[in-house]
Each structure stands twice: as structure tokens, then as C-alpha cells.
Amino acid sequence: MSAIVFERVSRSFDGRRVVDDVSLELVEHRIGIVGANGSGKSTLARMINGLVEPDAGRVLVDGLDVAKQGREVRRRVGFVFTNADTQIVMPTVREDVAFTLRRHRLAPAEANERVDAALARFGLTELAERPAHRLSGGQKQLLALASVLVGHPAILVADEPTTLLDARNARRVARHLAGLDEQLVVVSHQLELLDDFDRVIVMERGRVVCDDVPAVALPRYRDIDAGDDDADDDAQDAAEERSRP
Amino acid sequence: MIGVFHPGDSLVHRAPALLKLGLLAALVTAIALQHSVLVLGGACVLVAGIAALARVPFRLLWRQLVPLLWLLAIAVPVQLLLAGWELAVTVALRLLLAVVLAGVYSLTTPVTETLDAAQTLLRPFRRWIDADRVGLALALAIRAIPLLGEIVAEVLDARRARGAEGSIRAVAVPVIVRALRTADHLGEALVARGLDD
Ligand SMILES: Nc1ncnc2c1ncn2[C@@H]1O[C@H](COP(=O)(O)OP(=O)(O)OP(=O)(O)O)[C@@H](O)[C@H]1O
Numbered sequence: 001m002s003a004i005v006f007e008r009v010s011r012s013f014d015g016r017r018v019v020d021d022v023s024l025e026l027v028e029h030r031i032g033i034v035g036a037n038g039s040g041k042s043t044l045a046r047m048i049n050g051l052v053e054p055d056a057g058r059v060l061v062d063g064l065d066v067a068k069q070g071r072e073v074r075r076r077v078g079f080v081f082t083n084a085d086t087q088i089v090m091p092t093v094r095e096d097v098a099f100t101l102r103r104h105r106l107a108p109a110e111a112n113e114r115v116d117a118a119l120a121r122f123g124l125t126e127l128a129e130r131p132a133h134r135l136s137g138g139q140k141q142l143l144a145l146a147s148v149l150v151g152h153p154a155i156l157v158a159d160e161p162t163t164l165l166d167a168r169n170a171r172r173v174a175r176h177l178a179g180l181d182e183q184l185v186v187v188s189h190q191l192e193l194l195d196d197f198d199r200v201i202v203m204e205r206g207r208v209v210c211d212d213v214p215a216v217a218l219p220r221y222r223d224i225d226a227g228d229d230d231a232d233d234d235a236q237d238a239a240e241e242r243s244r245p
Numbered sequence: 246m247i248g249v250f251h252p253g254d255s256l257v258h259r260a261p262a263l264l265k266l267g268l269l270a271a272l273v274t275a276i277a278l279q280h281s282v283l284v285l286g287g288a289c290v291l292v293a294g295i296a297a298l299a300r301v302p303f304r305l306l307w308r309q310l311v312p313l314l315w316l317l318a319i320a321v322p323v324q325l326l327l328a329g330w331e332l333a334v335t336v337a338l339r340l341l342l343a344v345v346l347a348g349v350y351s352l353t354t355p356v357t358e359t360l361d362a363a364q365t366l367l368r369p370f371r372r373w374i375d376a377d378r379v380g381l382a383l384a385l386a387i388r389a390i391p392l393l394g395e396i397v398a399e400v401l402d403a404r405r406a407r408g409a410e411g412s413i414r415a416v417a418v419p420v421i422v423r424a425l426r427t428a429d430h431l432g433e434a435l436v437a438r439g440l441d442d
């Protein structure tokens with residue numbers, strides 16, 4: 001596994017600390033991040049491949065500083081977003097997967113082989129020639145996974161990859177995620193997705209408030225979440241208002 | 246018109262995209278310069294032959310023709326009145342033939358191949374133009390069509406659900422806002438897919 005290291009990382013937006021002095025060393029196979037809306041999960045996840053840069057501190061992936069060696073880091077880190085629609089670039093399923101490899105300058109035969117393998121891995125072989133934008137939501141998210149993993153990243157970061165899916169498609173995507181050999185960092189509100197992960201990080205207002213195995217961390221998060229209800233509904237609402245996609 | 250590839254293994258499918266693009270340009274130019282109804286009639290037979298050779302379903306070709314037919318339905322009667330039947334027929338035939346040829350091209354050529362062909366064509370200019378970037382821009386332009394279609398459909402639905410039909414601004418503003426946000430997300434996804442270098 002790779003090592004993802006956060007060294008005293010902070011980040012503010014509009015004068016508000018969204019990630020507040022976070023230090024972490026992630027070396028496990030499967031890592032989950034949970035927390036309320038606006039607690040800084042996406043910001044933290046985006047820092048792993050440099051989509052967001054820290055104001056203070058450093059993020060290192062296998063010793064590479066994300067701020068300085070972004071390109072090399074992005075080659076190692078694949079990223080899947082919540083809305084698969086905006087990740088699809090090419091008209092057909094096969095072309096979209098192949099698109100990732102355009103910059104790899106592989107021999108056509110090798111590129112084809114890798115595309116075939118990626119399609120097969122996510123059960124998309126039959127749909128290869130279909131228009132990508134007409135797939136179901138679950139199929140689109142599987143396509144997004146195939147398109148990212150065809151580039152052979154060592155780490156896959158997924159920000160709420162099942163949030164927009166119905167229960168059946170969410171299970172399907174979750175099953176595929178769980179079966180991956182790549183190191184995984186998954187942000188999710190669907191806690192059952194993280195049940196058999198190796199480590200779960202609970203975020204609250206930009207800080208890590210719990211960092212443990214799921215059997216400990218998930219119940220803690222459920223407690224925090226329930227206890228929060230009356231205490232600071234207003235602050236929470238304000239944060240949600242700002243973080244609405 | 247774009248991004249409607251129909252898989253097949255006809256001669257036309259297998260021909261290199263560059264050759265097809267060249268032929269398309271040559272034929273469309275020749276047709277555009279042609280004034281004789283007789284020659285254009287002959288061209289109709291030729292184009293029908295090409296379409297048959299490509300074995301693309303008539304239904305798909307027809308779908309590409311529909312918008313043009315609307316245009317012709319208005320333009321032809323006007324020209325009949327103002328310029329006589331010969332000009333009306335030649336103009337209609339030229340447009341019709343060009344659209345059918347373009348349709349056969351897009352139905353038989355995957356977008357990736359068109360992108361590769363465009364990059365080959367741009368290679369002599371690589372000191373001034375980054376062919377990869379042009380390819381990416383083309384791919385994005387093609388992708389933007391269905392994406393924008395979806396956004397408009399969703400906004401129209403939302404408007405209907407709230408009973409706010411009628412106002413153009415009530416459509417334009419949310420469509421533009423959503424389109425810009427979608428463009429942001431698309432940009433991030435491209436960076437994440439390593440297409441920023
Ligand atoms: N690019 C940005 N510009 C301004 N503010 C931002 C930006 N990105 C995030 N924020 C703000 O930072 C806060 C934390 O956002 P973040 O997306 O990290 O939260 P999250 O934990 O992922 O929430 P959610 O569960 O809603 O996805 C939010 O209040 C959000 O409005």
C-alpha cells in the first residue's frame with residue numbers, strides 16, 4: 001500500500017477554517033471518511049490529488065509533495081466524484097475508458113487490452129458501444145470507475161460515489177469498490193459501505209474527532225450525529241447551506 | 246449530428262477516417278459548385294449508393310435529415326416564388342446531399358477516430374497548435390451537447406413542477422448557472438484523469 005500523509009494541514013475558504021490542523025498517516029488498504037455536511041470531508045479528500053491545496057502544512061503521497069509534484073501524484077491517485085455525469089467525456093462507453101489512456105501513449109494493442117480488461121472488471125463489456133450518457137446512474141458510476149482505474153492508479157479516492165444512486169445500484173457500486181485491490185479512500189454518508197473497511201476517520205468542523213476501526217468509529221459518529229441535533233442546529237444549517245452542491 | 250456512431254463492418258466503416266474526411270470534403274465541395282439539376286440527380290444516385298454500401302439504418306439517417314427538412318419546407322416555396330424551380334431544386338438537393346454525406350460519415354466513424362484524424366492533420370502545425378488540446382476541445386464540445394440537453398430538460402421539468410411556465414428568464418438563468426457549475430466539475434474530472442499536462 002501507498003502512504004498518504006497529512007502534516008498539520010489547514011485550509012480556509014472565505015476566512016472560515018474548513019480543515020483545521022489535521023495530521024494523518026494513511027497506510028491501510030481501505031479507509032473511510034465520515035462526518036456531517038460541511039465538516040471538511042471533500043476538502044480533505046481533494047487534497048490527496050491536489051484539486052485543493054492546503055494553506056498550511058503538507059500532503060505527501062509516497063513521499064511526493066502534492067503541491068509541488070501534482071502531476072506525478074495524480075498519476076498515482078485516481079479520483080471518482082459523486083456525479084458520474086460530469087466525469088464522462090466521450091460519447092461511447094468504450095471511448096470514454098480509452099480516453100484516459102490517450103496521454104499514456106501506449107501501443108494500440110496494449111491500450112485495447114487494458115480497455116477490455118477495465119470494461120470486463122466492471123461488467124461493462126456488453127455496453128461497450130452504447131452512448132455513455134444513456135447508461136443508468138449505477139452503470140455510469142461503474143464507467144467512471146473503469147475510466148479511472150484503466151490508468152492503473154495505486155490509490156483510488158471516491159467522494160460519495162453512491163450518494164446519487166438508488167439502493168440497488170449503490171450496493172452494486174459498493175460491491176465493486178469493496179473488491180478492489182487498489183488502496184481506497186472513500187467519503188460516504190452511507191455508513192454500511194464502510195463496515196468492513198480497515199479504518200474510519202470521523203470529521204467534525206474540520207478536525208478529526210475519531211480515528212479507529214469501523215466497529216468503534218462508526219458508532220461514535222452515530223452518537224456525535226445524534227447528540228448534535230439540538231446543540232447547534234443553526235451552525236449546522238449554515239454550514240449545509242454553504243456546502244450544498 | 247455528432248456522436249451518433251453506429252457500429253458495423255462495412256467497407257465504409259473500415260475505411261480510414263482521414264480518407265473519409267477527405268472524400269467528404271471533396272464531394273461536398275463538388276456538389277456545392279454544381280448547377281446542373283441533371284448532374285445533381287446523378288450525385289443523388291452516387292450518395293444513395295454510398296449510404297447503401299455503409300449499411301447504416303435508414304431510420305438513423307432520417308433522424309439527421311429531419312431538422313433540414315423543416316428548413317427546406319420554408320426555404321423551397323420562397324425560392325420557387327422568387328427564383329424559379331431550377332434554383333429551388335438545386336439548392337435543396339445540394340443541402341440534402343451534403344447532410345446525408347455528413348450523416349453517413351458520423352454514423353460510420355467513431356469520434357475517437359475523427360479526433361485521431363484531426364490530430365494527424367494538425368501535425369504539420371504542431372509548432373503553433375497543440376493537437377492533443379484541439380482533440381480534447383473537440384471531444385468536450387461533442388460531450389457538451391447531451392449534457393446541455395439534460396440540463397435544459399431538468400430545468401424545464403423543475404419549472405413545470407413549480408407551475409412557473411412561460412418566462413424565458415426562469416429557464417435561461419438556471420440553465421446558465423447549472424451549465425457553468427457542470428463545466429467546473431468537468432474540468433476537475435479532467436484534471437483528476439491526468440489531462441492537465
Ligand atoms: N471551493 C470552495 N469555495 C468556497 N467554499 C468552499 C469550497 N469548497 C468547500 N467550501 C466550504 O467548505 C466547507 C466544507 O466543505 P466540504 O465540501 O469539504 O464538506 P463535506 O464534509 O464534504 O460536506 P458534504 O457532506 O456536504 O459533502 C463547506 O462549508 C463549504 O461550503
Ligand SMILES: [Mg+2]
Pocket residue numbers: 041042043159
Ligand atoms: Mg462533500
